[in-house]
Amino acid sequence: MSDPSLILFEVFVRSNRGLDHQHVGSVYASDHEQALVNARDVYIRRGEGVSIWVVKTDDIVASQESDVDTFYDPMDDKAYRHAMSYPMPEGVKNI
Amino acid sequence: MSDLAPELDNFQQKIDDEQRIEPKDWMPEKYRLNLIRQMSQHAHSEVIGMQPEGNWISSAPSLYRKIVLLSKVQDEAGHGLYLYSATETLGISRAEMNSRLQSGESKYASIFNYPSLTWADVGAIGWLVDGAAIVNQVSLQRTSYGPYARAMIRICKEESFHQRQGYDIMVKLAEGSKEQREMAQDAINRWWWPSLMMFGPHDSDSVNSQQSMKWKIKRQSNDDLRQKFVDQTVQQTEILKLELPDPDLKWNEERQHYDFGEIDWDEFYQVIKGNGHCNRDRIKHHVSAHEEGAWVRDAMTAYAEKKAQRKEVA
Ligand SMILES: [Fe+2]
Ligand SMILES: [Fe+2]
Ligand SMILES: [Fe+2]
Numbered sequence: 001m002s003d004p005s006l007i008l009f010e011v012f013v014r015s016n017r018g019l020d021h022q023h024v025g026s027v028y029a030s031d032h033e034q035a036l037v038n039a040r041d042v043y044i045r046r047g048e049g050v051s052i053w054v055v056k057t058d059d060i061v062a063s064q065e066s067d068v069d070t071f072y073d074p075m076d077d078k079a080y081r082h083a084m085s086y087p088m089p090e091g092v093k094n095i
Numbered sequence: 096m097s098d099l100a101p102e103l104d105n106f107q108q109k110i111d112d113e114q115r116i117e118p119k120d121w122m123p124e125k126y127r128l129n130l131i132r133q134m135s136q137h138a139h140s141e142v143i144g145m146q147p148e149g150n151w152i153s154s155a156p157s158l159y160r161k162i163v164l165l166s167k168v169q170d171e172a173g174h175g176l177y178l179y180s181a182t183e184t185l186g187i188s189r190a191e192m193n194s195r196l197q198s199g200e201s202k203y204a205s206i207f208n209y210p211s212l213t214w215a216d217v218g219a220i221g222w223l224v225d226g227a228a229i230v231n232q233v234s235l236q237r238t239s240y241g242p243y244a245r246a247m248i249r250i251c252k253e254e255s256f257h258q259r260q261g262y263d264i265m266v267k268l269a270e271g272s273k274e275q276r277e278m279a280q281d282a283i284n285r286w287w288w289p290s291l292m293m294f295g296p297h298d299s300d301s302v303n304s305q306q307s308m309k310w311k312i313k314r315q316s317n318d319d320l321r322q323k324f325v326d327q328t329v330q331q332t333e334i335l336k337l338e339l340p341d342p343d344l345k346w347n348e349e350r351q352h353y354d355f356g357e358i359d360w361d362e363f364y365q366v367i368k369g370n371g372h373c374n375r376d377r378i379k380h381h382v383s384a385h386e387e388g389a390w391v392r393d394a395m396t397a398y399a400e401k402k403a404q405r406k407e408v409a
Binding site (some may be wrong): 014017018019020051078080081082083086088089091092093094095 | 109114115116117119159162163166170226241244245255256258259260262263266327330331334
């Protein structure tokens with residue numbers, strides 16, 4: 001299937017107005033327009049979405065969990081960023 | 096005008112059906128401009144709002160309180176970014192929003208023009224100012240513009256920490272020495288009325304309100320949101336055994352709400368006009384922070400140019 005003249009695109013679908021686009025998979029196509037059509041045919045044959053984004057896979061830069069421990073490290077020791085780390089007095093409401 | 100009638104009907108129908116409007120949808124120009132005004136004002140408020148608290152980071156009473164406050168202020172910077180990027184989907188650039196803020200054409204929440212004088216103010220800000228903002232932002236999670244609604248959902252997830260760390264400061268002061276209790280009470284006295292002003296003018300005097308409600312940019316009226324905030328804050332104040340500075344505050348059995356005194360609207364409009372304690376300082380500081388950061392933007396541009404040149408050579 002991987003015809004060298006074809007480009008791999010990642011597909012993001014907005015399942016309903018008001019929601020974020022979510023990644024659903026990928027398609028091969030020769031350009032963006034064709035990728036949209038292919039994505040429609042592959043991923044929303046039953047009204048699963050109201051809007052599609054296609055992005056060249058090569059254009060996506062992803063962080064790797066295993067690559068850089070220190071990339072995520074700063075989150076680990078900051079319990080105070082969570083509301084739950086502040087015990088509230090007995091009986092206080094709406095906070 | 097008549098050419099647009101079907102589009103306009105279709106647009107209003109989506110809104111009436113509780114659907115969200117998304118960036119590429121047709122929308123009336125006034126809806127777009129109204130959103131740009133409200134969303135950029137909201138973004139500016141997050142950013143300018145860092146100043147009254149930011150001033151206390153280095154003076155917070157312990158290392159723990161410093162990192163908590165730093166973390167809270169960092170969140171507010173993030174909220175500004177969520178909102179600027181959501182506003183950019185309406186076709187206005189960040190640079191343009193920035194210059195409108197600095198020229199005074201664009202406003203931000205007037206509460207941030209009050210000075211933070213004592214450590215108790217940091218507690219009162221988190222508890223009352225973020226508390227009032229939460230009431231407003233929870234309501235805006237259902238605003239009709241999709242990117243705005245989604246930004247609100249992200250922001251609300253982070254706000255509860257802000258309010259609790261503020262209330263926690265108040266609890267500690269309220270349990271403390273006589274001086275500490277007085278300091279806490281003094282902070283409430285100064286921040287209570289400006290917090291009520293955050294909800295804006297009375298519905299009857301609010302210029303943009305009616306259209307905003309019809310378009311569901313706003314979901315609840317200024318007065319309804321303000322009432323909700325008063326109702327929930329009274330009990331929290333009782334727990335602290337401190338008082339809200341309003342002799343007219345009392346439970347109304349018939350309405351099932353608290354009655355409260357009239358806001359000093361003259362003060363409200365004076366501060367909006369630029370005559371608050373800190374208006375000039377806030378903008379001056381924003382301008383100088385922006386200018387002092389120029390070298391970072393220059394370095395980024397230089398790096399991008401260098402990379403582009405290397406690519407050409409290769
Ligand atoms: Fe906020
Ligand atoms: Fe915020
Ligand atoms: Fe906040």
